[in-house]
Amino acid sequence: MQTPPLHVGAETPIGPIEEEAPLPPAVPPRRIRWARRRRAMRRFWKAYRQDAMGLAGLIILAFFIAVAIFAIFADTTGTEITKATGPRLSAPSLDYPLGTDDQGRSVLTLVIQGAKVSLLVGLSATAITMLIGSAVGLVAGFRGGWVDQLLMRFTDWGLVIPWLVLAISLASIFGQSLFVIILVIGLTTWPSTARLVRAQTLSVKERPYVERARALGASDWHLVTRHVLPNVMPVIMANTVLIVAIAILSETALSFLGLGDPFSISWGQILEQASNGAAATLGAWWWLGAPGVCIVLVVLAFTMIGFALDEIVNPKIRQR
Amino acid sequence: MSVLSIRDLHITYRTQGGDVPAVRGVDLDIDRGEVLGLAGESGCGKSTIAAAILRLLPPKTGVEGEIILDGEDVLEMTPKRLRAVRWTGASIVFQGAMHALNPVRRVGNQIAEAITTHQQASEREAMVRVGSLLEQVGLPPRRIQDYPHELSGGQKQRVMIAMALACSPSVIIADEPTTALDVMVQAQVLALLKSLQRELGLALLFITHDLSVLVEVSDRLAVMYAGKIVEDGPARSVFEDPKHPYTRALAAAFPEIGNERFRRQPSGLGGDPPDPQAIPSGCPFHPRCPLVFEPCPTHVPRLFDAGAGRRAACLLLEGALATLPGGEG
Amino acid sequence: MGTRQYVLRKIVQAFITLVAILIFNFFLFRVWSPGDPVSFLTRGQGAQLSVQERQELIHEYGLDKSTWGQFAEYLTDTFSGRLGVSSFYQGEPVRDVFFRFLPPTLLLVGVSTVLSMIIGVWMGIRSGWRRGSAFDRTSMISSLVLYSMPEFWLGMLLLLLFSTTLQWFPVGGRISTNVSELGTVAYVLDVANHLFLPALTLTLAYIGEFYLVMRSSLLDVLGEDYITTARAKGVLERYVLNRHAVRNALLPTVTLVALSFGYVIGGAITVEVVFSYQGLGLLTYTAILGKDYWLLQSLFLFFTAAVIVFNLLSDLVYAYLDPRVREA
Numbered sequence: 001m002q003t004p005p006l007h008v009g010a011e012t013p014i015g016p017i018e019e020e021a022p023l024p025p026a027v028p029p030r031r032i033r034w035a036r037r038r039r040a041m042r043r044f045w046k047a048y049r050q051d052a053m054g055l056a057g058l059i060i061l062a063f064f065i066a067v068a069i070f071a072i073f074a075d076t077t078g079t080e081i082t083k084a085t086g087p088r089l090s091a092p093s094l095d096y097p098l099g100t101d102d103q104g105r106s107v108l109t110l111v112i113q114g115a116k117v118s119l120l121v122g123l124s125a126t127a128i129t130m131l132i133g134s135a136v137g138l139v140a141g142f143r144g145g146w147v148d149q150l151l152m153r154f155t156d157w158g159l160v161i162p163w164l165v166l167a168i169s170l171a172s173i174f175g176q177s178l179f180v181i182i183l184v185i186g187l188t189t190w191p192s193t194a195r196l197v198r199a200q201t202l203s204v205k206e207r208p209y210v211e212r213a214r215a216l217g218a219s220d221w222h223l224v225t226r227h228v229l230p231n232v233m234p235v236i237m238a239n240t241v242l243i244v245a246i247a248i249l250s251e252t253a254l255s256f257l258g259l260g261d262p263f264s265i266s267w268g269q270i271l272e273q274a275s276n277g278a279a280a281t282l283g284a285w286w287w288l289g290a291p292g293v294c295i296v297l298v299v300l301a302f303t304m305i306g307f308a309l310d311e312i313v314n315p316k317i318r319q320r
Numbered sequence: 321m322s323v324l325s326i327r328d329l330h331i332t333y334r335t336q337g338g339d340v341p342a343v344r345g346v347d348l349d350i351d352r353g354e355v356l357g358l359a360g361e362s363g364c365g366k367s368t369i370a371a372a373i374l375r376l377l378p379p380k381t382g383v384e385g386e387i388i389l390d391g392e393d394v395l396e397m398t399p400k401r402l403r404a405v406r407w408t409g410a411s412i413v414f415q416g417a418m419h420a421l422n423p424v425r426r427v428g429n430q431i432a433e434a435i436t437t438h439q440q441a442s443e444r445e446a447m448v449r450v451g452s453l454l455e456q457v458g459l460p461p462r463r464i465q466d467y468p469h470e471l472s473g474g475q476k477q478r479v480m481i482a483m484a485l486a487c488s489p490s491v492i493i494a495d496e497p498t499t500a501l502d503v504m505v506q507a508q509v510l511a512l513l514k515s516l517q518r519e520l521g522l523a524l525l526f527i528t529h530d531l532s533v534l535v536e537v538s539d540r541l542a543v544m545y546a547g548k549i550v551e552d553g554p555a556r557s558v559f560e561d562p563k564h565p566y567t568r569a570l571a572a573a574f575p576e577i578g579n580e581r582f583r584r585q586p587s588g589l590g591g592d593p594p595d596p597q598a599i600p601s602g603c604p605f606h607p608r609c610p611l612v613f614e615p616c617p618t619h620v621p622r623l624f625d626a627g628a629g630r631r632a633a634c635l636l637l638e639g640a641l642a643t644l645p646g647g648e649g
Numbered sequence: 650m651g652t653r654q655y656v657l658r659k660i661v662q663a664f665i666t667l668v669a670i671l672i673f674n675f676f677l678f679r680v681w682s683p684g685d686p687v688s689f690l691t692r693g694q695g696a697q698l699s700v701q702e703r704q705e706l707i708h709e710y711g712l713d714k715s716t717w718g719q720f721a722e723y724l725t726d727t728f729s730g731r732l733g734v735s736s737f738y739q740g741e742p743v744r745d746v747f748f749r750f751l752p753p754t755l756l757l758v759g760v761s762t763v764l765s766m767i768i769g770v771w772m773g774i775r776s777g778w779r780r781g782s783a784f785d786r787t788s789m790i791s792s793l794v795l796y797s798m799p800e801f802w803l804g805m806l807l808l809l810l811f812s813t814t815l816q817w818f819p820v821g822g823r824i825s826t827n828v829s830e831l832g833t834v835a836y837v838l839d840v841a842n843h844l845f846l847p848a849l850t851l852t853l854a855y856i857g858e859f860y861l862v863m864r865s866s867l868l869d870v871l872g873e874d875y876i877t878t879a880r881a882k883g884v885l886e887r888y889v890l891n892r893h894a895v896r897n898a899l900l901p902t903v904t905l906v907a908l909s910f911g912y913v914i915g916g917a918i919t920v921e922v923v924f925s926y927q928g929l930g931l932l933t934y935t936a937i938l939g940k941d942y943w944l945l946q947s948l949f950l951f952f953t954a955a956v957i958v959f960n961l962l963s964d965l966v967y968a969y970l971d972p973r974v975r976e977a
Contacts, residue, residue: 050336157669159908160960164915165933165952169677169945172937192908245797252799253919257934271802275923280808281820288809292802299797374881406883419874424896424971433892434882467972483882 047312054308060301064115064294071116078109079265089277092286099286101270102277110270111290117266118295121182122248128186129193129247130240136190137197138232142205142224152198158191164253171259178261185250193239200235204228234313242306245299252295267291322388323490323523324350324373324410329385331368331377339382340596342368344547346385348525350491355517355524357538357555359531359570361593365547366527367415370495373525374406390490408438411484413477415496420480421468427479428454428464434486453482457512474505481512491523499528510537531570535559543567546594546604549623553630563632565609603635611636652975655968663961670953675723678946727950733943737935743947746932753823754928757844758917761851768852769859770902776860777867777898778890788860796857801919804850808923811846818846821925847924854916855909862905867898900971907963910956 048054077083084104092099098107140151167184174180204210210227218226254260255268256275270291274280279287331343343365350356358366371377373387375394387394389409397405411434414420422430431453432446441449451461457478468476477497484492494513498506514537517524526537534541535555542552543566551564562568569589591608594600600607606616615635623631624639635641726732732743772792776785795803811817823843824836870876871894879889921930929948936944968974 153669157666157673160666160911160953160956161670162911162914162952162956164911164918165949168933168937169949172940172945173677249797249799253801253915256799256801256919257922258938268799271799271805275801275805280805280923281813283809283813285809288802288805292799292806295799295802296794296797300793303793303797371877376877376881403883403885406881408883412878412881414874414878420878422875422879422893422897423973424900425892433879433884437883437885469973469976 044312048308051308051311053304057301057304057308060297061305064119064298064301067112068115068119071112074112076113078106079113081105089282089284089287091284098290099284101273101287102279102284107270107287107290110265111267111294113265114267114270114291115294117178117264118248118251118268118298121178121185121251121266122244122298124182125185125189125247125251126240126244128182129189129243130236132186133190133193134197134232134236136194137199138201138224138228140194141198141201142220142228148198151194155191155194155198158188159195161188163188163250167250167254168257168259171254176259176261178264181251181254181260184254185247189243189246189250193236193243196239197232197236200232201228204231207231234309238306238309238313241302241309245302245306248295248299248302267295321352322349323352323390324348324525325386325388326369326373327386327388329369329372329387330382331365331372331384332382333378334380334382338597341599342547342596343372344599346544346547346549348542348549350523350525352490352523353521354540355526355538357534357541358525358527358544359529359534359541360544361529361570363593363596364544365596366544367495370412370493370525370527373410373493374412375402404438407434407489408487409489410491410493411487411489413480413484413492413494413497415499418473418476418500421476423468425467426464427466427468427471431464431479431483431486434483438487449486450482453485454479456485456516457482472505473501474509477501477505477509478512481509481516485516485520488520489522491525493525493527495527496529497526498533499530506533513537531559531567531573543570546599547596548604548633550605550634551630551632552623553626553628557628557630563626563630563637564605564634565611565636566605567632569610603633615641652968655975656965659961659964659968663957667954667957670950670957671724671727672720674946674950674953675720678942678949679719679723732947735936735941735944737939737941737944743944746944747929747947747951750927750929750932753926754917754921754930756840757847757851757921757926757928758913760844761848761855761917762913764848765852765855766859766906769856770863770899772856773860773863773902774867774890774895774898777864777871778894780868789864792857792860794857795853796861798854799919800850800854800916801923803854804847804920804923807846807850819843821923823927843924843926847920847926850920850923851913851916854920855913858909858912859902859906863898863902866901867894869901870894870898873897896970900967903963903967903970907960910959914952914956 081103084100086096086100086104086106088100088104089102090096090100096106096108098111100106101110136151136155140148140155166188170184170187171180174184205228210223213223213227251260251266252268252271255266256272258272260266260269260272268291271288274284274287274291277284277287279285326346326348329343329346330341333340333342346365346369348356348358348369358369360366368377372383373389373394375383375397377383383395385395389405392401392405392409394402394405421427428447428450431450432443435441435446435449436443447464450464454461454463459475459478459482463471463475463479468479471479480497497513498509501509510533513524513526516522517537524537526534528534531541531543538555540552541555541558542549543558543564544550545566551558551562551567558567559571562571566589573589589608594604594607600617602615602617602619603609603621606612609616613636619635621633621635623633624637626632626637732747735741735743735746738746772788776782776788779785808820812820819842821843824839876889876893879893880886884892917928918930918933920926921928922934925931929951933945933948935941936948
């Protein structure tokens with residue numbers, strides 16, 4: 001046992017700031033990076049798990065993806081008008097759980113097949129939107145100067161045109177096919193993503209580690225891929241999910257107006273047929289309701305997931 | 321005559337990750353016309369105390385003890401009484417006036433709001449008073465028309481001070497009023513606070529992590545660590561002859577030009593302030609203490625008398641060990 | 650004067666955007682569209698025109714000039730109101746068709762936007778102020794559900810419920826066919842009767858948007874220091890909310906609302922189709938089906954110009970609310 005000095009006075013020196021400690025053994029940088037990523041993903045999942053809405057969204061989404069996958073392998077004869085055998089416009093029954101349309105087709109079959117196309121279009125259009133939007137946003141934010149000005153003019157101009165008006169103009173000129181629809185939705189939705197990505201890029205660009213890397217002589221490419229992009233990625237991910245919701249709603253509107261691919265069935269197209277078949281005035285609530293409820297559920301799912309991601313990515317709105 | 325008296329204050333934040341004890345038994349007294357400095361690192365609980373005095377903590381926070389302001393216990397007040405006492409009994413000058421002022425309303429308007437909330441004054445009468453308040457803090461009265469973003473950091477802080485004076489409170493709580501400012505501006509604002517305090521005979525609770533600032537301004541000084549007060553006493557003697565190892569480290573970290581003691585390089589203190597949810601056993605400072613010895617991890621030191629109005633919570637004090645249960649180690 | 654500079658700058662920007670849109674409009678409908686404009690011009694009248702008359706028509710619209718010549722012609726034509734003729738409406742001037750269908754849409758979009766703004770913002774404030782309350786939770790869920798619905802589907806459901814099943818409202822159209830026999834009061838009631846379901850649809854569809862934005866920006870603002878300052882001053886809670894929190898929370902709301910006006914137009918188009926409401930939306934639909942490019946061109950221009958103007962207005966409102974942007 002040590003005997004301490006009896007009183008503490010100003011003359012007694014305070015110890016050195018840090019003790020000598022042995023250096024840890026060298027670990028390859030790639031291993032560190034992956035370990036960090038795994039840890040980050042675990043932390044992310046732990047945070048995400050706490051959001052009830054986010055979890056509900058995931059479950060709903062999983063269900064519909066399963067339906068869509070099932071639809072790929074299922075028999076599509078139920079969708080052909082010439083092969084329809086059911087009674088026309090009959091309410092749900094044991095034989096036809098979701099009733100039949102005005103041609104006698106089972107609404108259930110139509111809805112299952114619709115899942116495939118609606119999800120496909122939604123996801124593909126989102127891919128285009130995110131690619132263009134992120135690229136524009138990153139370049140504009142990172143480069144600054146006249147490049148930024150030019151790209152932002154372009155983006156603002158894209159934002160100002162009402163999307164449906166542009167979409168139907170393009171679709172009516174370039175024809176009706178799945179490809180055109182996907183392209184058109186992608187081309188009309190990217191501006192809002194570009195804006196968001198640019199804002200995030202600007203804020204990341206100002207951070208000290210970017211300045212430090214630049215001072216150390218890092219090339220632009222290195223800065224963007226190693227520093228800027230990883231920190232903009234979370235915002236991009238959260239936005240992507242919300243864009244899918246918008247893309248699905250967009251496809252629905254375009255199909256409803258008759259611009260869908262005549263050779264495919266999507267939920268929007270079922271609604272178009274229901275509208276042309278005067279489902280509302282004839283009281284065929286099952287024909288109207290089923291595809292609509294599916295759309296609402298899927299869009300809700302993506303929106304809830306997007307909000308959950310937003311809470312994790314944007315610390316300002318997190319609850320204390 | 322004590323203007324503000326805090327007794328056995330315990331404050332616990334309720335968070336998603338569990339309860340966080342931010343303040344663990346604090347006693348404070350401020351007399352009329354006295355300046356009490358409260359020092360400590362970030363997270364030690366000093367800003368929490370400032371917010372607690374006017375009950376500005378988040379709704380679910382657990383607050384126990386007594387906060388006696390002008391003879392009434394703030395914690396027992398009805399909401400209506402509390403609102404009346406806010407700003408008239410005690411007012412706050414916040415840290416970082418950058419964000420403490422509403423960006424879309426004029427500055428004069430915001431000061432006048434303090435006046436009209438508590439007095440039956442017309443718009444014109446209030447503005448007259450605002451003008452004189454601004455003059456008191458060294459700003460031209462035409463600044464009434466300005467928006468916060470049109471003022472510099474130092475000017476905004478002066479506005480905050482003018483606002484704090486608006487209802488002639490018994491005590492002003494200054495929570496890190498100079499931390500976010502440039503050194504030159506810091507000096508100006510400090511000088512202003514000192515002269516106002518003397519002129520108006522205000523009681524002032526000055527909270528900061530910068531000990532050297534406190535020495536200039538305070539009559540008495542208290543040092544906080546991990547939610548408790550670890551040392552207090554007359555300002556000059558606490559600074560020059562610290563009894564607690566933490567105070568010594570804090571004092572050594574802020575060199576005073578011209579003072580012999582600082583001819584050596586200022587040294588810092590290793591380690592980090594403790595996580596409030598994982599406070600070390602015994603004396604909370606023991607993991608970082610350069611003078612730690614055997615009883616420290618197991619015995620919680622209370623504030624022992626160190627003579628001449630001084631107290632320190634350290635087992636190294638003469639006679640401290642003798643008072644421990646089971647005698648000395 | 651910072652404000653004047655700001656206003657001027659915004660107007661100039663709006664104008665530049667408008668010019669860019671004009672150029673795009675021209676290229677989209679004149680240059681890139683399939684078929685030649687000449688045939689579309691004459692399609693409605695078809696065989697009744699003699700070669701002579703055709704030539705005159707072509708010359709009148711400058712279709713015999715080069716592309717740049719046509720563009721110049723297009724600009725002068727547009728600004729003097731010569732917008733071409735509608736092929737679907739048998740050669741009726743686009744301008745006339747357009748103005749016939751404009752007022753119902755103005756009425757519909759105007760009423761719906763104002764209502765959904767007021768209700769949505771009010772709900773958003775109440776929700777954000779009392780976060781976690783029963784009101785907050787139910788509003789949140791119902792707004793999310795409304796936000797996830799296609800507007801026209803909501804319209805069809807309402808049609809099914811209120812028109813087909815309950816028979817409270819007419820099935821569609823803008824006015825009854827015997828309108829000329831009605832007096833003024835009856836006329837107004839008739840318009841309202843037909844307007845009700847489409848307006849209800851659009852209002853419900855966009856409440857969610859305003860609600861979510863207002864709620865989230867209020868929550869952001871409530872975490873700011875100046876709210877604590879206001880409370881510390883002893884200010885009454887309702888003044889803290891109105892004078893401090895809401896004034897600041899409105900700012901991002903105004904911005905986001907402006908950005909979403911394009912979606913409101915999209916919604917109006919589909920809802921008008923559902924209810925066969927004879928406004929510009931239904932007109933656009935007819936124009937697509939009939940490939941009436943002259944009409945589409947003008948509609949495109951109008952809708953986009955409307956968004957530009959709306960954005961300009963909201964920029965001005967924003968400047969009124971936030972003194973910080975008025976600095977040059």
